[in-house]
Amino acid sequence: MQNVTLIATAAMGLESVVANEVKNLGYEVQIENGKVIFNAPISAIPRCNLWLRTADRIKLLVGEFKATTFDELFESTKKLPWEKYIPEDGQFPVSGKSVKSELLSVPDCQKIVKKSIAEKLKLKHGVAYKMPESGAMYKIEVALLKDIATLTIDTSGTGLHKRGYRVGQGEAPLKETMAAALVQLTNWKPDNPLIDPFCGSGTIAIEAALIGQNIAPGFNRDFVSEDWTFIKSKLWDEAFEEAEDKAKYDQPLSIIGSDIDHKMINIAEKNAMEAGLGDLVSWKQMQVRDLSIREDNGYIIGNPPYGQRLSDKETVKELYQDLGTIMKQHPSWSVYILTAYEQFEKEYGENATKKRKLFNGFIQTNYYQYFGKKIKGE
Structure with missing residues (x-):
């Protein structure tokens, strides 16, 4: 596995600020409403989670396709390389949203995507019955916008605004x-x-x-992708070492x-x-x-x-x-x-x-x- 496509989600109005942060880490970006998309080595997952101060979370893009029927959603999801990311024991809950799309029922979309991924993983990992889902967490999202389905895995876990230092807050805390x-x-x-x-x-x-x-704003917290098998622990070690070296x-x-x-x-x-x-x-x-x-x-x-x-x-x-x-x-x-x-x-x-x-x-x-x-x- 070489490069991956990542999405840094951003609050409305902050896309350009997030984009500048990603560029400063050395990656080329494409800005869209509420997100910054970029192609990068796997090492960017630890680095971006550690360093991005203004992004809400970092998602790994698995695939994107048009889907106006549940059959299309099922078959196109199944064609994606889920086995590259999710191991045999991986947990993969599916969340979803749908805006201006034929497939309006989010719970149905979630069930279909879940079933499709399970079938693909059973086939690739040689599992006869139900996937065990006893290992690391891989939170999947199916997001439908104008009939285009975008499937991602969340690499952050808790949102990036949770730095780990807030022991108390007022009535209306600023993120x-x-x-x-x-x-x-x-x-x-x-x-x-x-x-x-x-x-x-x-x-x-x-x-x-x-x-x-x-x-680095993420220096004192954990990320869900630290437990992922396809990201070598060495990459996390190097990212934390870089953060320590660059601190003044x-x-x-x-x-x-x-x-x-x-x-x-x-x-x-x-x-x-x-x-x-x-x-x-x-x-x-x-x-x-x-x-x-x-x-x-x-x-x-x-x-x-x-x-x-x-x-x-x-x-x-x-x-x-x-x-x-x-x-x-x-x-x-x-x-x-x-x-x-x-x-x-x-x-x-x-x-x-x-x-x-x-x-x-x-x-x-x-x-x-x-x-x-x-x-x-x-």
């Missing part, structure tokens, strides 16, 4: 993948100061610290996370410790209006409350006004704010240099970007 994207969509460099004045459980500040020290643990950082809620600051501190960042990030309980900035050419990156409940509207307005008033006094700082609050620019007191539509979960938001006027010589 780690989105937090990393917010940092990567700025020009922040590790030698610039960075403040998140609405830090909550600390995700943006923690992801920034991981980026700043070039620590000596890179100094100036990152502060602050929040009005002392409980959230306690949670953020614990999460940072769990991420192995120790005291690399400073945590402070304070209101936005008490924000004190002493350096030049810094970055504010934040995901403040959106004021979606009527009772919160006035508080949120004041929050944005306070931030705008403070940042007017620091023109060398760049400000990046993610919010669904439509009057943000009005309350902040300035129109954004640039706006980008992003989805925070199912909430449509804007990422307001204000570029600082850099002080020469800095």
Whole structure:
């Protein structure tokens, strides 16, 4: 087995960010809605799972074909080389989805794909009766879109946003993948100061610290494909060694996370410790209006409350006004704010240099970007 085709799934609006990460690992990409497709050696499975900060998961593409009848789905599925990936004892549950396709019944599609794969594996592995399914996990998905069936195996297991460091969170936590994207969509460099004045459980500040020290986001977790027989354990060892070699643990950082809620600051501190960042990030309980900035050419990156409940509207307005008033006094700082609050620019007191539509979960938001006027010589 040589190259494989992989799909890195992405939240809407983040496809280009994920594509840049894949390119930085050395692979050529093709971007589609919600995904980045690329052809790569098998070693890319460990590397991409370890390194991609903004992708939701990595899927292995087994095949794609047109299917408007259940017979077509069964026969075309059976023709695919499942035995190359799934051993005799492999578990292979099948999930599915169908959009704008003749085959609307997802449970029926799942059963047919499962039966077809089982028949192929029995034939290839010489199993007379039922497949044992007692070994490693190979989660298969059949996704139908406009009558095109795409069959994949999930290589990640738990979604890639689960870094393994979050021991606590607030009411509406920002996904780690989105937090990393917010940092990567700025020009922040590790030698610039960075403040998140609405830090909550600390995700943006923690992801920034991981980026700043070039620590692979998947370094402290497991992946379902670590148990797969066709990926030699040597490839995983090499991927983890590469991650260790590329980490810059000596890179100094100036990152502060602050929040009005002392409980959230306690949670953020614990999460940072769990991420192995120790005291690399400073945590402070304070209101936005008490924000004190002493350096030049810094970055504010934040995901403040959106004021979606009527009772919160006035508080949120004041929050944005306070931030705008403070940042007017620091023109060398760049400000990046993610919010669904439509009057943000009005309350902040300035129109954004640039706006980008992003989805925070199912909430449509804007990422307001204000570029600082850099002080020469800095």
